Amino acid sequence: DVKVTQSSRYLVKRTGEKVFLECVQDMDHENMFWYRQDPGLGLRLIYFSYDVKMKEKGDIPEGYSVSREKKERFSLILESASTNQTSMYLCASSFTQGTYNQPQHFGDGTRLSIL
């Protein structure tokens, strides 16, 4: 079975802190994604990556950056956390071969609170 692991289930940080959210997948997937989920707004894509050291902006990249130094790991970075970044963050991964025919697999999510 595909395993997508997010480093923290719950995280509480202070305004202005630099925050790192980590995601690791064990299925050698080329594609990795970071979404955030908010009530009434659904899931929105922040950043995604098709390969090591490669990144593409999603729909709401402002205030975030990402790092993909190794194929299995995709990190989301909040450069200076703000209260409007309090949310559920979800990582996903999928294969590249016939990308559009391959399912995305999600981690358990990180509930981030910025105080």
Next chain:
Amino acid sequence: KQEVTQIPAALSVPEGENLVLNCSFTDSAIYNLQWFRQDPGKGLTSLLLIQSSQREQTSGRLNASLDKSSGRSTLYIAASQPGDSATYLCAVPSNTGKLIFGQGTTLQVKP
């Protein structure tokens, strides 16, 4: 621009009932459609993926159908159980591979 809609937003049924969840999309040129389940405070669990060339997929008590021409998919749950209570999301990939999600249907199955 692709838009995905799920109606109703919430559904409550007695245990044992067969039920149908609906998903519609505005652009019929999709590659596939994926159904997910999300329990409160948890991540998404992939239930079924239907390729654009397929009409339906089955997994246990779940059956998903796809009608591209009408822009619709349904998720049929047979003999519902309290453990089926969750939010069900459908999603289609964009040209870049990102998923476009519906808002979800929150299902409650009462014992």
